[in-house]
Amino acid sequence: MAAAAFAQVLGPSVAVTLIESEQIGTVGVGEATVPHIRAFNNLLRINEAEFVRKTQGTFKLGIQFVDWERLGKSYVHGFGSKIGQSAGLLAFQNYWFKARQQGWAKPLDAYTINTAAALAGKFMTSATDVPPESPLANIAYAYHFDAGLYARFLRHYSEQRGVTRLEGIVDAVELHPESGNVTTIRLQDGREVGGDLFIDCSGFRGLLIEQALKTGYHDFTHWLPCDRALAVPCEKVGPPTPYTRATARAAGWQWRIPLQHRTGNGYVYSSAHLSDDEAAATLLANLDGKPLGDPRPLRFTTGRRKLCWNRNVVALGLSSGFMEPLESTSIHLIQSGIAKLLELFPRDGFSPVLVQRYNDRLAFEFDRIRDFLVLHYHATERDDTAFWRECRNMTITPELQGNLDLFRDSGRFYRNGEEMFGEISWVQVMVGQGVMPRSYHPLVDQIPEQELRGFLSGVEQTIARCVDAMPGHQAFIDRFCAAAMTPAMRS
Numbered sequence: 001m002a003a004a005a006f007a008q009v010l011g012p013s014v015a016v017t018l019i020e021s022e023q024i025g026t027v028g029v030g031e032a033t034v035p036h037i038r039a040f041n042n043l044l045r046i047n048e049a050e051f052v053r054k055t056q057g058t059f060k061l062g063i064q065f066v067d068w069e070r071l072g073k074s075y076v077h078g079f080g081s082k083i084g085q086s087a088g089l090l091a092f093q094n095y096w097f098k099a100r101q102q103g104w105a106k107p108l109d110a111y112t113i114n115t116a117a118a119l120a121g122k123f124m125t126s127a128t129d130v131p132p133e134s135p136l137a138n139i140a141y142a143y144h145f146d147a148g149l150y151a152r153f154l155r156h157y158s159e160q161r162g163v164t165r166l167e168g169i170v171d172a173v174e175l176h177p178e179s180g181n182v183t184t185i186r187l188q189d190g191r192e193v194g195g196d197l198f199i200d201c202s203g204f205r206g207l208l209i210e211q212a213l214k215t216g217y218h219d220f221t222h223w224l225p226c227d228r229a230l231a232v233p234c235e236k237v238g239p240p241t242p243y244t245r246a247t248a249r250a251a252g253w254q255w256r257i258p259l260q261h262r263t264g265n266g267y268v269y270s271s272a273h274l275s276d277d278e279a280a281a282t283l284l285a286n287l288d289g290k291p292l293g294d295p296r297p298l299r300f301t302t303g304r305r306k307l308c309w310n311r312n313v314v315a316l317g318l319s320s321g322f323m324e325p326l327e328s329t330s331i332h333l334i335q336s337g338i339a340k341l342l343e344l345f346p347r348d349g350f351s352p353v354l355v356q357r358y359n360d361r362l363a364f365e366f367d368r369i370r371d372f373l374v375l376h377y378h379a380t381e382r383d384d385t386a387f388w389r390e391c392r393n394m395t396i397t398p399e400l401q402g403n404l405d406l407f408r409d410s411g412r413f414y415r416n417g418e419e420m421f422g423e424i425s426w427v428q429v430m431v432g433q434g435v436m437p438r439s440y441h442p443l444v445d446q447i448p449e450q451e452l453r454g455f456l457s458g459v460e461q462t463i464a465r466c467v468d469a470m471p472g473h474q475a476f477i478d479r480f481c482a483a484a485m486t487p488a489m490r491s
Helices: 002-013 036-043 048-054 092-102 113-120 147-160 207-212 276-285 330-343 352-378 386-393 398-410 423-432 442-446 449-469 473-480
Strands: 017-020 058-060 062-066 074-078 142-144 164-167 170-175 182-187 192-194 198-200 217-219 228-234 244-249 252-258 263-269 296-299 303-305 313-315
Touching: 002 036, 002 147, 002 330, 036 048, 036 142, 036 330, 048 147, 048 473, 058 473, 062 113, 074 113, 074 423, 092 442, 092 449, 113 449, 147 164, 170 207, 198 207, 207 313, 228 276, 252 276, 263 276, 303 352, 313 330, 330 352, 352 386, 352 398, 352 423, 398 423
Parallel strands: 017 164, 062 244, 198 313
Antiparallel strands: 058 142, 062 074, 170 182, 182 192, 217 303, 228 263, 228 296, 244 252, 252 263
């Protein structure tokens, strides 16, 4: 991703060399994304249909959370810019809160195009032949894709645009004796590669940012106790759902990511509460189809580097930190790091002002994403296992506590600057996790009850009609971007 973006944006004025080795495996679990990935692909001028075909991709309207508030309860966190339809100064949910308190509102899922369409198995991109106020005119979506195929796609893209790829394994890193900057990377075969700016994409090892520069790490384990994952693909069974599913388990949660040729699965769990063998047994017992291999283990510590840009090294991806994949933020954080680096790209040398601003912005983004993920664990009624009891009773950050207190008071939420998740996300997850306001905004009472009932009914009926008009998810893929099926895939 970094090489492709630099080649496209910086052009031939900057020489980009990519060092990687086929002998070193990748984590390979980043198969679900958020809508921001479309902006990245658009920056690269990638054709969407070609991209989806070549990555065996499907479309994603949101994430379904199963058994998080309590066993037997589920909700959808749908993408988009708003819930329902605004009226006057107030967002839709303010009216819904009053209707719910009075006992006649439908579930929140019924009033938003993404959530209603996801549960119905429907999908389409935004329509251009409808009025701009129609829900069909602004459908937010992301993708599920095979991360290995996406990497291959971007490798070809990068090499076409002048990126030099070197196959090799790094053996040593040379530092300048005075500045401490990285000057040279030496490969096992003796080749040496110099540069002005080094991008560390070496995963959890942090080959440059940590092993060479000793940058340090902020550990988030207190708030996000899961520290292991098992990943395994299984055979595709039935049409793909237009959403990711996250099902809460005894000591963590299981993901389900449908692709065109298979389904990705994994169990993210706390090793303090569950053994690896127990996790593997639970994962394999809850697959849709036959597993296509043995579960692959992954160990991690949630958190972030103390500096994502240190001297002349910028860490991207897992080398910069790791937020567990609950809300599909891993690929987004790569994209965000690339975008911010390009925004703050130095003209000459390394301005400490630019470096500091980059680190401040990345730290802010990591920390706000952390709080949003913690919300899912902490706001729960579950007390059936020690893991969930500890999550319910953990001490949370003052920022998250403030968001919960404000929302419980009267259903209000205010986005903090440029944090990734906006009002629609926080509201859907808080409501889905059982966090409900004691009251509602007083301006809602200015609308007579009969008019309020008509307003909510109209929004619900409009959403239902729009969903009825949408094609099925599989039908949309078949028409616009189905991947070529090999004999092995057909069998």
